[in-house]
Amino acid sequence: xxxxxxxxxxxxxxxxxxxxxxxxxxxxxxxxxxxxxxxxxxxxxxxxxxxxxxxxxxxxxxxxxxxxxxxxxxxxxxxxxxxxxxxxxxxxxxxxxxxxxxxxxxxxxxxxxxx
Amino acid sequence: xxxxxxxxxxxxxxxxxxxxxxxxxxxxxxxxxxxxxxxxxxxxxxxxxxxxxxxxxxxxxxxxxxxxxxxxxxxxxxxxxxxxxxxxxxxxxxxxxxxxxxxxxxxxxxxx
Numbered sequence: 001x002x003x004x005x006x007x008x009x010x011x012x013x014x015x016x017x018x019x020x021x022x023x024x025x026x027x028x029x030x031x032x033x034x035x036x037x038x039x040x041x042x043x044x045x046x047x048x049x050x051x052x053x054x055x056x057x058x059x060x061x062x063x064x065x066x067x068x069x070x071x072x073x074x075x076x077x078x079x080x081x082x083x084x085x086x087x088x089x090x091x092x093x094x095x096x097x098x099x100x101x102x103x104x105x106x107x108x109x110x111x112x113x114x115x
Numbered sequence: 116x117x118x119x120x121x122x123x124x125x126x127x128x129x130x131x132x133x134x135x136x137x138x139x140x141x142x143x144x145x146x147x148x149x150x151x152x153x154x155x156x157x158x159x160x161x162x163x164x165x166x167x168x169x170x171x172x173x174x175x176x177x178x179x180x181x182x183x184x185x186x187x188x189x190x191x192x193x194x195x196x197x198x199x200x201x202x203x204x205x206x207x208x209x210x211x212x213x214x215x216x217x218x219x220x221x222x223x224x225x226x227x
Contacts, residue, residue: 043219090158101147101207104215106158
């Protein structure tokens with residue numbers, strides 16, 4: 001069965017510090033991978049998605065970046081965090097068969113607080 | 116712009132009653148529809164998916180889809196306190212990116 005791992009679970013970082021969040025998927029190959037952010041009391045905001053190694057699409061211009069160095073690894077990074085980067089960061093994967101999307105499976109999330 | 120709309124709630128339902136959650140979407144060319152449940156502080160969990168018009172039942176949950184009206188709903192029968200959560204409606208708009216668009220969610224509170 002497929003599993004998705006995301007770490008760390010919580011993170012407190014000072015403004016201006018770097019960030020690296022990692023996500024890995026097991027039990028599937030060539031998944032679509034996604035990074036979402038959910039600010040307190042807000043909806044899910046798609047940040048990046050990837051359909052393959054080295055292929056990254058950005059949804060929202062900001063000081064975050066993403067990379068996919070391996071098929072089942074997705075990394076979210078920042079060189080200098082801002083207060084507005086605080087939120088709940090979620091990695092997700094999906095499988096598409098034919099014309100149907102079978103939904104996203106989310107990791108357990110990282111709660112980032114920038115102080 | 117493709118959108119998914121939900122009433123933010125909170126929706127309060129007595130224990131044992133039927134909870135009805137509604138969602139509308141803006142694009143007729145949509146293939147896949149989902150309901151996610153998100154407990155406070157946790158990640159969303161897929162609970163129902165539906166792909167064709169009509170009803171789909173899974174235990175106490177029933178998803179209903181009406182593509183002509185661009186409307187999808189979730190019914191929860193015999194509501195339990197453990198059903199208290201935020202429910203996210205999500206739609207896959209048919210495009211080559213296959214992204215899913217999420218509504219902002221409806222907070223459901225089951226009253227013991």
